[in-house]
Amino acid sequence: MSIDMSQFHQTYLEEAVENLAELENGLLALERDGNADLNAIFRAAHSIKGGAATFGFQDIADFTHGVETVLDKGRDLTLDLSAEVTAVLLRAVDVLGELITAARENRKATANDRLACQQALTDICGDGTPKAASARKEGTGGHKMMNITFKPHPDLPKTGSDPLNILRELGRLGEMTLTAFPESVPTLEELEVENLFLWWEATLETEHTVDDVHDVFLFVTDEAEITVQVVAAIDAAPQAQPVEQTLVAEPMTDRRAPENERRAGNDRRQPEKAPETAFIRVATDKVDNLINLVGELVTTHAMVSQHSSRVDADGHPMLHSSVQEMAHHTRTLQEAIMAIRMMPISFAFSRFPRMVRDTATKLGKQVSLVTHGDQTELDKTVIERIADPLTHLVRNAIDHGIEIPEERKAHGKPAEATVELAAYYRGGNVMIEVRDDGRGLDRDKLMKKATEKGLAQEGETYTDEQVYQFIFHPGFSTAAQVTDVSGRGVGMDIVRKNIQSLGGNISIETEKHKGTRFIISLPLTLAIVDGMAIRSGDEVYIVPILNIMESIKPTKGQVKTVGHNAEVMDIRGSYIPFVRLSEVFKTEMGDGSTRPEDGIAMIVESDHERIALFVDELLGERQVVIKSIEANYRAIEGVSGATILGDGRVSFIIDLAGIIKRANREGLHHAPVKPNKSKMTEEGHHVV
Structure with a gap:
């Protein structure tokens, strides 16, 4: 049986992006305060590697293996995940991001930092070979003998998982003897080629733990019965020898087993599950087409409503009642369809922890990022298009608004500054705020610059808001020096233009030595x-x-x-x-x-x-x-x-x-x- 795995590539790559974000956020939390779930970070890396190996993205799998090895040593407490090690892991996240992007765009990835980063990961691990856990949750280290049962559900191949790849991954953990049980295979006349009827038992001699073995089956835990049991501990490790996989076939049972026995076997392999919310991935263009059709329905309803208004209501009460009912159902359908495109703004906020960390480090400042209202929902297009303006505002806040630690201390502030991102609903709009506790905008300096550029007239009276709006004019900047972060007067005009293109607006509130707040108002949807x-x-x-x-x-x-x-x-x-x-x-x-x-x-x-x-x-x-x-x-x-x-x-x-x-x-x-x-x-x- 052969399945075209390419049909699952896009789904895997989308999940890889999500896992990469989880990996990055976990590493940032680890670097910031040491309070991070190492198992969750490891699982994110393992998911990327396992999926890459399954779907043929070998360069992603090979590179992620080095990341996984470092994290594994960190879990074992055999390696100190210091700031230097975490910095290398964050570099690796950037490389992985490029590899995944290249795979999504069907192009060859650029080398850039890849080889240097791979070598850095190898150096961290000594000889680059993953060593066995010395003392993990299970207690004693050393070699173990395990019995493993792997009973996939018949429809496992339809999920895109290949059991042979899973068994190969299991074999890499040690010396394995594998036994296949084909007694549930039906007759040729009854055989459904898309289903799986085999199950396996394995005897594995390994230095790895039960957790490591379960990680191999991470993608199929809901589609298979898996048992792992340690049956013996081996005091002395055997001499190193090539890993072998011995396939042992049990004698075939009668393939014409009674129908009720086969059904019983199938039922046994598919235990009842608790009800859970189901999700499907749908191409964006299909959703867009659905929204366009609903838009046409709204227009058609408006036409019907206008024409029916010319008809005597007393003479045709059912017509007017039906039009009103149609209006209600059209509005309900429209709201339900629009909700499909709504996404939490956390998708936009998730890019900022890393950016704040890198920008602050480059400028020699101490900055923490705080987010509020991460689950506030916006239209997918709005979220995609607001990300760049928010990036520019946050970068400007760190570069121009936030002071260096010495200056902050001189004004009685803590050395570490805070940048906040907040989102909330107000009426029919979503409000997004970018706040900092820096030096604030200098009104006099802004007025002087605006007068020099001919934007303000001597003697005219301007409100604070009008003065602050000058920063959105092209080429306007009060920075004393140009950096590679900002200061050229390029960007703030684009920020306002992009926000206006979304049907929104931006305002500014500021107080000297207290900080600045940019307030963005956006519609929930553009359609x-x-x-x-x-x-x-x-x-x-x-x-x-x-x-x-x-x-x-x-x-x-x-x-x-x-x-x-x-x-x-x-x-x-x-x-x-x-x-x-x-x-x-x-x-x-x-x-x-x-x-x-x-x-x-x-x-x-x-x-x-x-x-x-x-x-x-x-x-x-x-x-x-x-x-x-x-x-x-x-x-x-x-x-x-x-x-x-x-x-x-x-x-x-x-x-x-x-x-x-x-x-x-x-x-x-x-x-x-x-x-x-x-x-x-x-x-x-x-x-x-």
Whole structure:
């Protein structure tokens, strides 16, 4: 019987990535405080090696063998897992990461540190040969004679495990005599070639422990009956000789054994298991396709709902009742499907313990990382795309925010600084915070740099938040010197751009000598958005509810002209830019009127900038499916996507960050000003 093992490669490689993360986190905990589960760390390495050997990734198996040997000596207490040894093991994790990535991308791995790291592992172990456990949990050391029974369930091969590979791995532990029992093999007419009907007994003479033997069967403990029994201890080890595997076949029993006996045998090998949650791995594109289909269903429901609203409810009560029930089921189905793509943010947070450790070591600082809300869930795409902005923020916090130990002590702080990552829900959004207890942002230094670069005007009044937002401009940096970590003014603008592309925003809170907090707000998902349908002229647009602060019917005199035909609106004593959506997209107002009191002003906010967006009419809230337009058309500033309305028309989804940027280019870039701190001249300019 031959099975194509390549069909299981992707599953193994995904599990290898998870095991590698567990291995790395365990080593970091071991290095940090010595409080780590060595058995769990060893199992992670053993799982990577065992799977690699089973599925033919020999380079991964061979390299991991060296890691496993070092960890094994650490478990035996025959090797001190010092900081130097742990550093080598962390280097090995990097090499393994490259080997696994190369296997996933079906390419040859680059050598880089591989050979040097392999030699370092060998040097740690002396001659590089794994030595037997001298005194493990079982008590005495020396050679042992073990009897091992391995009774796989018939469907074991369907899980991707090859029993012959398992037996070969077992044979490497010592001198083994193996006996196969084929009495359960059915007749040729009844034989199912995908099932397994053999079981084995082995006599193993070894220096290894019962735990080592059980580790060989780590992948198949749920698919087989396994017993390991020490039957004798051998005082003197025999002379070294090549390991042999002697296969002994028992005399064949009658293959035409009664049917009830065979069934009894099969039942015996498959004991009842306790109920447990089952998982399956599904390709991402299948989930994406399912979400797209649900999106189409949401659109179709909107069309049905709009058409049914034109029908007399009293004359067709069942129709309206069915539409309402359909709305409920559609929403429930949508939420259930969207939940499939939700992942805990721990997948993004897991990369930071190692990065914080390496960056702090390079800069000569002492930094610990603390995470909160690791199980907060986000859409898979959001998690993948937020990882890089978070990496830049954490690296900047360590480089610019955290002081060297001497400086911290001078300000009465502990030598070890803390960087925190936190995630939590707020309304329909997920909030992510990056905090540090460093020196904080220097407002005066930021203002000076902003003035030098022409971002701020002398004499203008700026709020703290406006000043802190200067750091997100391209090329803005107050670093005294450039390092290979940061300081070139490249990156923070990309951080904000990437967060905005996810429909989120970022704000800053800081206190001198106390620390800085970056607060990121993100939508739970990118596929469906709750928005307000608005009309401007003959066009209908969707504005995300998240960005709408309030809507106001302007009164006469509330909107004033300033500068070169720019307009501002007085909102409870503060002036904010007044932007006509019809002018942004060069369309006509619906009734030809240009008077503010004839329309609606929506007070909207993006990146802590507010404007009054002037439209003809509010049409009500809508839940819409976002469709990208950049795949077929060029990107339009101020438009984030499109959707299909209930009447079949296409409507643009407004990107308020783009609208504000366009408005600023047209002169509407005034900071909000309090009337009691300024006066309006005849020309309409603010004078502080």
